[in-house]
Amino acid sequence: MNHSPEALSRQQRMLLALRAGTISLNLALCATCAADDLPTPAPGERAAVDSTFDRSITRILRLGDIGRYEEALVLCDSLHEALPDHPGPYLSTAGVYVNWMQSHRLSQFQEEVDLNAQRAIDTGTELLASSDDPWLSFYVGSAYGYRALARLRRHNWIGAFLDGRRSNEHLNTALKRDPRLYDAYFALGGYHYWRTARSDFLRTVAFWMRDRRDLGLRQMQLAVDHGRYIRNGALHGLALARYDAGDWEGALAANQLLMDTIEPPTNGSLYLRGRLFAQRQDWPAVERTFKQLLTKLTVRPRGYQSVGYQVECMYWIAAALKNQGRIDASRQLAA
Structure with missing residues (x-):
């Protein structure tokens, strides 16, 4: 191997050129994805309508919001039967299961989420080969988003990052094809x-x-x-x-x-509200909010309950009682 000063200087120049090229590439990538200027829709303007699933999506989301997940899944099943080769029904099913798991801190539906997200990606990608429908790009991008979340839960950081990038690409494509989405x-x-x-x-x-x-x-x-x-x-x-x-x-x-x-x-809004009241040190409101959440969590059958979630609610109720000077009640709850 040649270790002469001339050889070393050439190597150094090559290394510097490589570094400069890498930096330029990174800057170019940042510039490409740095579209920070957002549209300014008129007050009251709403996004474009999905003419294929408008009424069904609205109903499914409403059922999920109020915790009627089984009914939402029945409606998803009817969409599967009507349009088995479309990503919309698969994404809707995955969304219901994600909502259910997040609302109750469960994990037993993850296999269903993975399966339906992958089918949404597969069917949507196949249709996109011959269609520029922005909603198809939206569905595929959203499915990649669900898959990214699943990989985060499994501590697959790189896989989650890559799926997040894929999700962004499809969602940005949807916006290019319909800026009102x-x-x-x-x-x-x-x-x-x-x-x-x-x-x-x-x-x-x-x-x-x-x-x-x-x-x-x-x-x-x-x-x-x-x-x-x-x-x-x-x-x-x-x-x-x-x-x-x-x-x-x-x-x-x-x-x-x-x-x-x-x-x-929703359970999530109650939990966050209780934590926000704790930040304010509004302890009567903390007590009231976490009691309401605890009641909701214990309504479902035991197989669909998270003991850890209930324990955390009791912790905050006990903390609220203690900060109100109700020490005996706090100790009794913690016992």
């Missing part, structure tokens, strides 16, 4: 916010990743203001992100809007 901004906003807020490992590997939490918050707000189907989910997602960012009042405002929209309130 504002529902897509919820998933994009969640990706941009939580990728930065919860990806220390990825930023160590992919050190060029920018902090795009502000963009994520603005995208979720756009979905709240102008989404047609995803508004309730976007409200909860926005409240969670603002809570994570330390914006307690912004989180409470979004949470209140959701509480005013869905009756009975």
